[in-house]
Amino acid sequence: MKNSVQEEFIATVSHEMRTPLTSIRGFSQTLLSSWDKISDDDKKKFIKIIEDQSQRLIHLVENILSVSKLKAENQVLKEVDINNSIKKIIPLFTQQYKNYNFKTELYLSLPPARLDEDKFQQIMTNLIDNAAKYSPSGSTVKISTKIQQNKILISVQDEGVGIKKEDFEKVFKKFSRLENHLTSKTQGNGLGLYITKELTEKMGGTIYFESEEGKGTTFFVSFPFYNAEVAVKCSQQS
Ligand SMILES: Nc1ncnc2c1ncn2[C@@H]1O[C@H](COP(=O)(O)OP(=O)(O)O)[C@@H](O)[C@H]1O
Ligand SMILES: [Mg+2]
Structure with missing residues (x-):
């Protein structure tokens, strides 16, 4: 720094x-x-x-x-089965957010990615936690995986408060919490998405989101395939 x-x-x-x-x-x-x-x-x-x-x-x-x-340069990149890794963390949320529905739509023959699994799980945890935290009780959070443009695309979709257009640029900034009626009721320090973006980019991925105020938000994270041969095979299939 x-x-x-x-x-x-x-x-x-x-x-x-x-x-x-x-x-x-x-x-x-x-x-x-x-x-x-x-x-x-x-x-x-x-x-x-x-x-x-x-x-x-x-x-x-x-x-x-x-x-x-x-x-610190301490990440261990290994072959990771993203679907499997997601399945492992969902039970943590069904425990914590009992009044929410967590749905998954996982692409069956998803090729492996080259990731540090702990860091990948931290990324997913932050996104799923936000999705529930900034949504009304009873709503659904959907986690999906698919292949798009030769990459693995993971999305976390909610039916929550959404993000105002004028706040879009603040979302990934350190310590920024946006104004909505749930931010004041929930705990947070505005570091989650900053960390999430850094972790994603360090492992060669990208992160972005789409949102409409009052309707919901979807965060997308994409990572390249583990190796190029798999990439060619998968793009022929999809
Ligand atoms: N899924 C979401 N829907 C609506 N607003 C969100 C969502 N995720 C994040 N935000 C907004 O972005 C801000 C920053 O998120 P984050 O860095 O995770 O911080 P925290 O959750 O600690 O407040 C949140 O305070 C919230 O206002
Ligand atoms: Mg957060």
């Missing part, structure tokens, strides 16, 4: 940490100094806030660690 970028990063991180820390300290102090005067209900409420804000800090630290790991 260049110096000014690094300074800006530190300034933003400090700002992001101050808000939850201030509220953790404030509510702990209140609990300690006025324990006998606070009702049990309020105690519970305050402790819940402390728990939520701690969780927010943990997320932030995890994300910052991912950002710093992006710089």
